[in-house]
Amino acid sequence: MTWLLIALALALLLLALLLRRRRGRARATAPRRAPMPEVLVRDVAPIPTLAPSERxxxxxxxxxxxxxxxxxxxxxxxxxxxxxxxxxxxxxxxxxxxxxxxxxxxxxxxxxxxxxxxxxxxxxxxxxxASFVAERSVRDYADADRVPVWLFVGVNGVGKTTTIGKLAWRNTNEGRKVVLAAGDTFRAAAADQLERWATRTGADIVRAAEGADPGSVIHDALGRAHARGADLVLADTAGRRANSTNLLDELAKIRRVADRAPGQVVETFMVLDATTGQNALSQAKEFLAAAAVTGIVLTKLDGTARGGIVVAIERELGIPVKFVGIGEQAADLIPFDPADFVQSLLG
Amino acid sequence: MFDALSNRLEKVGQTLRSRGRLSDADLDQALGDVRAALLEADVELSVVRAFIEAVRERVSGENVSQSLSPGQHVIKAVNDQLIEVLGGEPLKISYASKPPTVILLAGLQGAGKTTTAAKLANWFKSQGRQPYLIGTDLQRPAAVEQLRVLGGQIGVEVYSETSDPVTVARKGLAEAQRLGRDVVIIDTAGRLSIDAALMAEVRFISGAVNPHYTFLVIDAVTGQDAVHTARAFHESLTLSGLIVTKLDYDARGGAVLSARGVVGRPVVFASTGEKLADFDLFYPDRMASRILGMGDILTLIEQAERSMDADVVADSAGRMLSGQFTLDDFMAQLGQVRKMGSLGGLMKLMPGMTKEMRDAAKNVDESQLDRIEAIVRSMTPKERRDPSIIDGSRRTRIAKGCGRTVNDVNQLLKQFDKMKKMMKTMGRGGMPQIPGGMGKMASMAARASAASGRDLPPGFEALGAGLQSGARPAPASSGPKGKKKKGGRVTPPKSR
Known part of the structure; x- marks a missing residue:
């Protein structure tokens, strides 16, 4: 124990100083005067884009x-x-x-x-x-006397709320009674955005004030869904970076709440933006660990991005892609088809 | 997933150490590693190629200096080139002679335009300007509400109406002029670069308000697509610069280099967190180290930021150096460190550790820490604030309370006292006398505390040329008056 304390203290001090320095450097470092380099790349050869066969x-x-x-x-x-x-x-x-x-x-x-x-x-x-071998059926039923819950997780700005809106549209069209839980109580006006979708699709919505506990919103939604005999609860969560223990712990808690009777989480979707690069893999790893992700919704495939990272995600982590978003309209969210996807990946 | 580039190049370097010069074959091998690292960092392939060629030109033929291994030499060249490309001429915001200065934000869906608009307004406000926000995103449900809420939080008015985006922009600008605001920030709807109709719309908005600055908001986690997006927006709007968002993620952020590489305009601002104050000018050297995944120090800090409450740590560091460190602080810090994971793992990343210390750290029995905590917890708050009042009878009581012997309590108090004195010496910039292997670490800490923040202590340089970029003296006069961030990037759960 003699050296342990000293070493520990030194370690702490060094760390604290480094943390402080890193924040301080923001102020201390002035942008250096270097000549503006030429544009590095003048011709970017286009790569073929994904276009779903429906359109x-x-x-x-x-x-x-x-x-x-x-x-x-x-x-x-x-x-x-x-x-x-x-x-x-x-x-x-x-x-x-x-x-x-x-x-x-x-x-x-x-x-x-x-x-x-x-x-x-x-x-x-x-x-x-051959990379897409995982089972990708979507489960929409729960045990007896439980309400099935689909939980949506992901980083900021990937399209979680929009995806929920589109899936609400899809499910109400198929004759299901859907309840939306506005679990994103952090981003300004996120609940308003979801409410618009509820109005548009005729789904029920449970929301709370900004800054409320997301778990309690979902708990209330479960109660209402159970009382009214709803067929499905779609639970939104706030976008969060996948490298913060606190935010991931919060997510794990939300999932536990959603999985408590009368609710049962039957699908946890990680929503992923097709423009995302290699970071998607670490997002998937973290969300898988924190919220037991069962499927991926790949959004914004109607742009020039190809979303090839899902190949790596499925190969490495075995998380299947279940839906793809291909446009801004409510109907523009379709089940994932590996053959179509590969076709479009290759142009 | 991928070893830090510096480690890989270090391995290449070891086989080459005896030679004074890089052969073409050595260079090919090293640059192959650089290529893989850049691709893993999401730099677009054609940008990677152009970049590698530029580095090759920089390195080939040059004599390898004595102080750097060939691997380090390559890293240094890569790092310098990165900074040159990322840095360039900094864009200095100059304000229009006839206010308001108009700023237009554009980008893909979900890049963070609305949040950035509010953060930018907040930044201008901190510069003593009077910003005004215009919300033209009539497409996404509740986008304008989001802007209004954020505007309310920073006390900046928001203009919007439900007509069409071009009209909103025009009327909003007129309103800003009427109110005498000097900076107008226009938020636009997210759009795909291949959506001809929406790209035309944003051109019309731009034509209607004639912005002084047009910024593309780009997400740091973007992959290869960054070049297409950046180029398409540049062709439509003639960008004045880029704003990169979500830099608090653990993405390497190669998209910044990709976008920078195709449009040739500087990155002006970076957004680094969820709070509205987490926004600042962009620093190329940090980005360069980040793309390369440099150095244990960065890993360590990232790990710390991930799980520690930065404010707690920073506060107690200040007290440590002024000699006012209490047992309460010690407990708080110990708690933070234990949150980060095993002490052995932490020590492994610590610079300046000798091999014996690493081995010893590996074998640290975590229950020893439990014992220390138990002893401190058995003290009264007053005793923790001022251990000097702990006399014989108090010692007996504490020992009984925690189930240890009086000797254990004595030892802890003695160590704590020693530690406190040592910290105080370092706070004055002195070098504490420490026997054994810890001297090196202590000297680094001392130098770190003595350094004014302009240059890194020499000890850090060995960790990789990536950090050397920070060692160059910065012209103090032209330093940006960035606002000191109050909030750490680590958000405790309650604040959400």
């Missing part, structure tokens, strides 16, 4: 405007094995779709091992589709 008109538009690198792959003939040049093109497509270095390397290894008897494009499609 044929826009699909044509986009394909016309995007001359994909993958067209070059298509042109490559069938062969027993892939050449390094071919693999390089595949690598570029995957990397630029946010699949990530580690997963891309693994996929390329698979390709090297399997060869390409039916052409390069088919081989790439094959290894990618």
């Amino acid at each position: 044929a008109a826009s699909l044509d538009d986009r394909l016309a405007s995007s001359r994909g690198i993958f067209d070059r792959v298509r042109g490559l003939g069938a062969s027993g094995s892939l050449s390094e040049a071919e693999l390089e093109i595949v690598e570029e497509v995957l990397l630029r779709s946010d699949v990530g270095v580690v997963t891309t390397t693994a996929l390329l290894d698979d390709l090297r091992a399997n060869g390409a008897p039916n052409g390069v494009a088919a081989a790439v499609r094959g290894v990618l589709e």
Whole structure:
């Protein structure tokens, strides 16, 4: 114990000083005068965009405007094995779709091992589709006398509230009685936003004042859903960064509350923005640990982003993508189809 | 997921140490690692390629200096290049001679435009300006309400109406002129860069108000798509700069480099937290270290920020150095450290630890800490504030209370006293006399406390060239008058 205290104190002091310095540096460091460098990249080759087959008109538009690198792959003939040049093109497509270095390397290894008897494009499609093997049915029933709850988690600005609105629309259309729980009591006007969706879809909503305890809102929603015999509760939560223990603990607590009778959490969706890069993997890891995520909703796929990181997430963590968001309208949230997704990933 | 680049390059460096010069093959290997690291940090592929070429030019042919290993040499070149690209000429906000100065914010859905608008208004307010907010996001339900609530929190008026975005912008600007406001910030709806109709709309807004500054708000977690977004917005709106948000996430933030690389405009502001005050000018050197995942120190601080209450730690550090450190502070800090995980793991990351100390730390019995806590908890609040009043009978009582011997209590008090004296010496900038392996760590702490904040203590330099960027003297005169952040980035659950 003699040295322990001293070492501990030194460690604490050093840490505290570093923390202080880091905050202090914000004030102390002036931007250095360096000559403005030229624009690094003048020509960014476009990569083909994802266009869901349901929207044929826009699909044509986009394909016309995007001359994909993958067209070059298509042109490559069938062969027993892939050449390094071919693999390089595949690598570029995957990397630029946010699949990530580690997963891309693994996929390329698979390709090297399997060869390409039916052409390069088919081989790439094959290894990618083999990544999506998890069960992706959506559970919408609970045990007897319990109300099924879908809980939505994710970082800020990925589209949790909008996703809930769209799923409320989908479920009320299918004849279910839906209750929305405005569990995002942190962001200004988040509950108002959800209320608009409730009005639009005819769903019931339970909300509380800003800053209220999200657990209590969800608890109230469960009570009301049970009393009125609702078929499904969609519970919103505040967007939170996935690298804060406190915020993740709060989320774990919310999930425990939602899972208490009469509620039963049957799905926990992590909402993920398709523009997200490699950080999505650590988001998925943290949310999986804190809230037992059962599926991913991949939003904003109607832009130029491809959402390739879900390949890595499913391969590494086995979390299946269950829905994809492809537009701003209520109907623009559709079940995930691996074949379609791979198709669009490859252009 | 990925070893810090510095570690990887260090390994490359070890095989090359005997040679004085980097061969092309060595360089290819090192740059291959840099490429992978940049890609993992979400820098876009074509930007990575251009960047690597620039670094190659910088490094090749140069003599490797004696003090740096070849690996460090490459890291330094990468870091310098990063800072050069990220930094560039800082954008100094100059105010319009005929107010108001108009600022237009644009970006994808969910990038954080509305929050940024409010944070920016708050920043201008702290600069002594009178900002005015205009909400033209009539698309997302309740977006204007969100802006109004945030505006209310910072005491800035918000203009909006339910007509169309262009009219709202025009009328809002007229209203701002009438009220005599000198900065107008226009929030717009999130839009995809390929949505021709909405891109035309934002051009119309821009045409109607003629903004002095147009900023693209970009999310630090963005992946490869950042280049397409940035380029499309730049082509439509001619950006004056970028604002990067969500820097409090653990993303490396390569999107900043991607966007910067295609539009050639500087990153002006960075948003680093949920509170409205978590917003400041952008610092390229921090971003460079972050993209490269440099150094144990950064990991340590990140880990600390993740679980510690920064205010508690910072406050008690101040008291430590002034010699007013109490047992209460000690308990609070101990609690914070234990929240971070095992003491052994923490010690491993601490700079300046010798190998013996690391080994010893690995074997620390956490129950020893429990015992220390038990002893302190058995004291009265008064005793904790001023241990000098603890006499013989008090010692006996404390020992009984915690189930330890009087000897244990004596030892703890003696150690605490020693520690306090040591801290005080360091607070005056002196070097405490400490035997054994802890001297190095102590000297680092002393230098850290003595350093004025302009340059890093020399001990840190060994940790990687990435941090050396902070060692350059900064011109004090042109330093931004950033507001000191009161709130830490760690949000205790209650404040949500």
